[in-house]
Amino acid sequence: MNPVPFPGEPAGPDSPAAPVPPGPSAVRPPSLDGALGAPAPGRTRVTRAQADEGGEAVSAENYYATALRRAQMRLSASVAAAFLTVVSVLAIAAASWDLLESTRLAGLPLSWWLIGVALYPLVLGAALLYQAAARRLERRYQRVSGEGS
Amino acid sequence: MTSLASTVAIALVCTVTILVALRGGQRSRTTADVYVAARSVRPWFNASAIGGEYLSAASFLGVTGLIVLSGRDGLWYPVGYAAGFLMLLLFVAAPLRRSGAYALSDFGLVRFRDERAAKALGYAVLGVGWLYMLPQMHGAALTVRTVTGAPGWVGPLIVTAVVIASVVPGGMRSITLVQAVQYWLKLAALSIPAAALIFGFAAGGGSSVQLSLPAASQPPLVTVSLLVALVFGTLGLPHVLVRFYTNPDGASARRTTVIVICLVCAFYLVPTALGFLAVASGAGGSTPDTTVLELPTRLLGGPLSVALAALVAGGAFAAFISTSSGLCIALAGVIGRRFFGGSVDGFRRGALLAALVPGALALVTSSSALAGVIGSIFALTASTIAPVLLAGIWWRRCSGTGAIAAIVVGALVCALCLGSAALGVGAGTLWGGLLAQPALVSVPAAIAALVIGSYLRPGPADADAILARLHTP
Numbered sequence: 001m002n003p004v005p006f007p008g009e010p011a012g013p014d015s016p017a018a019p020v021p022p023g024p025s026a027v028r029p030p031s032l033d034g035a036l037g038a039p040a041p042g043r044t045r046v047t048r049a050q051a052d053e054g055g056e057a058v059s060a061e062n063y064y065a066t067a068l069r070r071a072q073m074r075l076s077a078s079v080a081a082a083f084l085t086v087v088s089v090l091a092i093a094a095a096s097w098d099l100l101e102s103t104r105l106a107g108l109p110l111s112w113w114l115i116g117v118a119l120y121p122l123v124l125g126a127a128l129l130y131q132a133a134a135r136r137l138e139r140r141y142q143r144v145s146g147e148g149s
Numbered sequence: 150m151t152s153l154a155s156t157v158a159i160a161l162v163c164t165v166t167i168l169v170a171l172r173g174g175q176r177s178r179t180t181a182d183v184y185v186a187a188r189s190v191r192p193w194f195n196a197s198a199i200g201g202e203y204l205s206a207a208s209f210l211g212v213t214g215l216i217v218l219s220g221r222d223g224l225w226y227p228v229g230y231a232a233g234f235l236m237l238l239l240f241v242a243a244p245l246r247r248s249g250a251y252a253l254s255d256f257g258l259v260r261f262r263d264e265r266a267a268k269a270l271g272y273a274v275l276g277v278g279w280l281y282m283l284p285q286m287h288g289a290a291l292t293v294r295t296v297t298g299a300p301g302w303v304g305p306l307i308v309t310a311v312v313i314a315s316v317v318p319g320g321m322r323s324i325t326l327v328q329a330v331q332y333w334l335k336l337a338a339l340s341i342p343a344a345a346l347i348f349g350f351a352a353g354g355g356s357s358v359q360l361s362l363p364a365a366s367q368p369p370l371v372t373v374s375l376l377v378a379l380v381f382g383t384l385g386l387p388h389v390l391v392r393f394y395t396n397p398d399g400a401s402a403r404r405t406t407v408i409v410i411c412l413v414c415a416f417y418l419v420p421t422a423l424g425f426l427a428v429a430s431g432a433g434g435s436t437p438d439t440t441v442l443e444l445p446t447r448l449l450g451g452p453l454s455v456a457l458a459a460l461v462a463g464g465a466f467a468a469f470i471s472t473s474s475g476l477c478i479a480l481a482g483v484i485g486r487r488f489f490g491g492s493v494d495g496f497r498r499g500a501l502l503a504a505l506v507p508g509a510l511a512l513v514t515s516s517s518a519l520a521g522v523i524g525s526i527f528a529l530t531a532s533t534i535a536p537v538l539l540a541g542i543w544w545r546r547c548s549g550t551g552a553i554a555a556i557v558v559g560a561l562v563c564a565l566c567l568g569s570a571a572l573g574v575g576a577g578t579l580w581g582g583l584l585a586q587p588a589l590v591s592v593p594a595a596i597a598a599l600v601i602g603s604y605l606r607p608g609p610a611d612a613d614a615i616l617a618r619l620h621t622p
Contacts, residue, residue, distance in 0.1 A: 062613055062614070062617060065613075065616070065617035065620065065621050066613065066616075066617070068620055068621060069543070069616055069617070069620040072620060073543055076239040076240055079235075079239055080235075080236060080239050080240075083232065083235060084376075084380075087228070087232070087376060088369075088373055088376075091225070091369045091372045091373055091376070092369045094221060094369075095367075095368070095369045095372070096369070106429070108362075108425055108428065108429060109221070109362070111221055112220070112221060112224060112425070115221065115224040115225065115228060116216075116224045116227075116228075116421045116424075116425070117418065117421070119228050119231075119232075120228075120231060120414040120417065120418065121414075123228075123231050123232050123234075123235050123410060123414060124410055124411060124414055126235055127234075127235055127238055127406070127407050127410045128407065130238060130239055131238070131403055131404070131407050134243075134403065135400070135403075138400075138621075138622040141621065141622065142622060145621075
């Protein structure tokens with residue numbers, strides 16, 4: 001699983017590419033204040049997220065949050081798709097490939113061992129991989145949005 | 150002899166449960182205490198508790214029973230139960246915790262700003278929770294009948310009483326400790342007998358040359374449908390989700406889930422091994438679901454087998470109690486928040502109601518294959534709560550109207566399929582198989598309803614800000 005590219009990421013933490021946005025903040029309901037820290041004053045930028053999602057005002061902070069959400073979505077969806085593909089292929093192979101049935105280990109077919117034992121390490125491996133990648137994405141977000149540092 | 154030892158083991162489990170609950174609940178005072186244990190449960194502890202409540206009658210007795218009954222087809226159930234936590238980790242764990250909800254209906258309110266959507270989620274939780282508690286009660290009835298010969302109403306009565314005694318006074322705080330203890334109790338109660346039996350079996354010469362394997366006849370498409378139900382059903386189970394609100398923050402919710410996956414995968418190897426052993430040795434139980442309970446006495450003799458059988462019976466009871474009390478907490482949270490004003494007192498009244506209804510229902514219904522019934526309930530969850538949760542977390546256009554549409558359509562399609570399968574429509578064909586295992590039909594139907602509903606009536610205007618709150622660390 002390659003790290004998903006994060007749009008707008010600067011070369012380093014102190015890169016001049018990181019926006020230091022002045023101006024009034026975007027619309028944010030009072031109940032959500034504090035969830036993201038103080039509302040960062042943001043220059044309204046024309047962004048991809050804005051073009052995609054109906055052209056409402058999107059602050060820089062919101063832009064990075066949307067980018068983070070999309071990156072996380074891509075990550076989760078690709079891990080899930082890979083896992084479900086492996087499982088579906090195994091389900092079809094176990095039902096139709098005779099070798100898995102005729103090869104016996106301790107008297108039981110190979111397909112039993114593959115389904116009943118070998119899939120669990122795969123689940124755990126996918127989980128660990130995802131956890132590390134998701135944490136990396138969140139760190140990158142904190143770096144570019146200047147939060148939590 | 151066996152029945153006396155098993156009765157003692159069950160009584161011991163019940164007593165220890167109540168004592169641990171009383172101890173854990175001593176400091177439980179505030180609303181945050183009883184609903185979410187003040188959101189201060191550490192990952193390892195929380196993970197043990199999630200493992201403890203998730204491993205239900207279907208896992209403890211049903212998995213081995215299904216392997217004996219249908220061989221390879223049965224092996225998919227534990228895989229699906231474990232993989233469900235992978236999906237929970239990928240799509241739900243951290244965002245749900247960050248939503249700051251106390252119960253699933255609160256999530257509807259936070260995300261959709263729609264009172265009716267919150268109500269619909271609340272009803273979905275109630276329906277799924279009560280249906281899920283029923284097989285636990287039936288499992289208790291089955292265990293008590295098998296090991297002591299007592300009539301069927303004794304088991305549900307004991308479970309209901311213990312759940313009320315341990316949930317009502319201390320709420321989430323007391324039950325967290327109970328469930329964490331019970332995970333390790335269940336693991337020990339199953340793995341010690343399994344190790345002894347496998348060792349004894351291997352020392353006795355192993356299996357005969359020609360085994361008669363149970364026939365696996367399920368088409369692959371039905372297997373995939375079952376997996377969809379189990380995987381996405383787990384992600385919507387109210388008693389699992391309710392534990393995620395108790396994490397301190399999003400990152401620890403994720404860490405908790407990874408530990409849960411370790412614990413659950415480790416556990417499922419044991420009933421799978423027992424299933425392999427039961428098939429290899431040809432020693433099934435009188436019914437598939439009682440295989441685990443009867444295996445010790447069938448394969449071994451003497452006082453050792455009595456002790457092992459008692460251990461298994463006690464562990465099985467721990468399974469019924471911890472799953473039922475987890476569900477009771479989740480339902481009490483929803484009932485207390487939605488109908489009784491959200492206070493500590495409302496939680497207690499909700500818990501009482503949540504435990505008594507399935508206890509009463511268990512007396513007037515009868516049990517069938519445990520893991521199979523649970524499979525249907527997973528399908529129902531996967532086609533009601535799961536799509537709403539996933540779309541609410543990831544799709545900014547999703548609205549309360551879409552959520553209600555998904556819950557109604559998913560529940561109707563699922564019930565229709567299961568109902569027609571029960572009437573024998575298309576038995577033996579691929580379509581009949583899909584009707585009995587309807588997730589592959591009902592989940593897309595629910596998603597379609599959700600998308601149409603969301604486009605007809607858009608969600609709150611500040612959806613971007615809400616989603617940002619769910620997804621930023």
